Amino acid sequence: MAPLPPPRTGDHSTADLTGVIRARRWQLWRPRLIGLGIVAVVITLAAVAWFSPVLALEKVNVSGGELVDHDKVSDFVLDADGGTPLPQVRTGEVEDSVLEQFPKAAEAAVHYAGPRTLKIEITDRTPVLAVEGASGYRLYDGQAVDLGVVDEAPKDLTVLGSDDDPDRATVAAVVRFMGSLRPELREQLSTIEAEDKNSLQGRLDTGDHQATVVFGDSSNPSLKVRTAVQLASAGRTEIDVSVPSVPVTD
Incomplete structure (x- = not known):
């Protein structure tokens, strides 16, 4: 029986080089793919939060001031924005509408106070x-x-x-x-x-x-x-x- 020919060094080197290139490509693309996946998850969660009734505005806590009726402020905001997903509620617009409706207030600071709640701090006019x-x-x-x-x-x-x-x-x-x-x-x-x-x-x-x-x-x-x-x-x-x-x- 004739002896087997020795392996060709050039073929082995080419295979190793191909593997190295693939590994490097994977190392390069892996963090990018992970980042894209995270972005996709965030976008999905944001979309769910934007439209989800789970985050619908249900409660408005009003504090501060003595010239403005707190219950009337709460009812006014809920009549306008109650049931709206909280991410869609623009605090600046709520502040403007409260000040327009209740002129005895000098300021109305609006903040998110939970998944379904707004907090409004009233400052009276002097x-x-x-x-x-x-x-x-x-x-x-x-x-x-x-x-x-x-x-x-x-x-x-x-x-x-x-x-x-x-x-x-x-x-x-x-x-x-x-x-x-x-x-x-x-x-x-x-x-x-x-x-x-x-x-x-x-x-x-x-x-x-x-x-x-x-x-x-x-x-x-x-x-x-x-x-x-x-x-x-x-x-x-x-x-x-x-x-x-x-x-x-x-």
């Missing part, structure tokens, strides 16, 4: 003036938004007193005047009166001194009140700062 009337004290903020009627004016809030109900222009002028003051100045005006929009006067109380002050119209409120405070602190009790650069005192 009253700067209480208008005394037959039914109580009507509150206004610095933008003349009506904040409703309360039985007693909040502590340190300036009260607009009048024998008759002031007209809208007069109230607007007083609100502009009060809304432009820093809180520490505003709190020193215990009362303010106005026959019309150009005839504002009030009672100044600095804690150590009191004075009656004529302000005139609603222009330059900060300058007028600062000037009046300085004169009251010097012992003046009757002050006219309708022209703040030329104050008149008694």
Whole structure:
């Protein structure tokens, strides 16, 4: 029997090289394929979450603020978005709609609070003036938004007193005047009166001194009140700062 021919070295090397190339290709494509698989899974889960009734909005928790009825806010949002999958609920749009529907709120921060729940944190508008009337004290903020009627004016809030109900222009002028003051100045005006929009006067109380002050119209409120405070602190009790650069005192 004739001996078998030895293996050809070239064929063996070619097979080994082919295997190495295949292994390297697999090493190159494996993480890509795994990444594509993960992306596919994420997209699938996102699609399920986007359309799934399992994540439908069912509850709205409302907190903060005292001027807005929490139950009414919750009912309003549920009427608009209840049953909608939570990923489809845009928090910014909910905030805008709540502020439009409930103008007594200055802010309405909306957050996801679970698979079926929204949380809304209400911040009240800040009253700067209480208008005394037959039914109580009507509150206004610095933008003349009506904040409703309360039985007693909040502590340190300036009260607009009048024998008759002031007209809208007069109230607007007083609100502009009060809304432009820093809180520490505003709190020193215990009362303010106005026959019309150009005839504002009030009672100044600095804690150590009191004075009656004529302000005139609603222009330059900060300058007028600062000037009046300085004169009251010097012992003046009757002050006219309708022209703040030329104050008149008694």
